[in-house]
Amino acid sequence: MIKKLFLSCALCIYTITTFGQTVEYKIVTSIESVVPGGIGRSRIIENGTEVDYTQFTTVRTADGKDKTTSDRSDVKIDNLKESTLLNFYSLVGINFQNIASNDAMITSLLNKYSVEGWELFNVASAAESDGGKDDRTGIFITRYIFKKTKK
Incomplete structure (x- = not known):
C-alpha cells in the first residue's frame, strides 16, 4: 500500500513538473581553417535572429504549381556574432598553440552557455x-547543439 502511494505521488510530481514545459534549441558553429600559411579565416558563428523556417519553405503540389513563400535572398540574416579563432596552420605547418588557443575559446563558450x-x-x-x-584549402566545421527546458 505504501509503495503504491509513493509511486502515485512520484508520478504526480513528475507530471506536474514536466507538464507545460517546452524545449528551446540553439546551434553555435565553429569553423577552423585548414589553409596553410595562416591565410584562412576561422570563426565561431552564433545566430542572433529568430526565424520561422516555414516562411522559407516551398510547398510542392501534384499539379506542379509550387507555392514559394520567399526568395533565397530573404533567408540571409544580418544579426550574428563572429568570434575570432586561429587557423590550424602557420607558415611552417600545423600550429599546436593555435589549436590550444581555439580549445580555450570554445571551452569559454561552452562554459558561458x-x-x-x-x-x-x-x-x-x-x-x-x-x-x-x-590541395591547399579546407575547413573543419563543428556544430554545437544546445537545449534548454523552459517552463
Whole structure:
C-alpha cells in the first residue's frame, strides 16, 4: 500500500513538473581553417535572429504549381556574432598553440552557455577539403547543439 502511494505521488510530481514545459534549441558553429600559411579565416558563428523556417519553405503540389513563400535572398540574416579563432596552420605547418588557443575559446563558450542553463545536447563535426593534387584549402566545421527546458 505504501509503495503504491509513493509511486502515485512520484508520478504526480513528475507530471506536474514536466507538464507545460517546452524545449528551446540553439546551434553555435565553429569553423577552423585548414589553409596553410595562416591565410584562412576561422570563426565561431552564433545566430542572433529568430526565424520561422516555414516562411522559407516551398510547398510542392501534384499539379506542379509550387507555392514559394520567399526568395533565397530573404533567408540571409544580418544579426550574428563572429568570434575570432586561429587557423590550424602557420607558415611552417600545423600550429599546436593555435589549436590550444581555439580549445580555450570554445571551452569559454561552452562554459558561458552552461552557466546560462543551456545543456550541450549534441556535437556534429566534419572536414571539407578538395583533396586533389596540391590541395591547399579546407575547413573543419563543428556544430554545437544546445537545449534548454523552459517552463
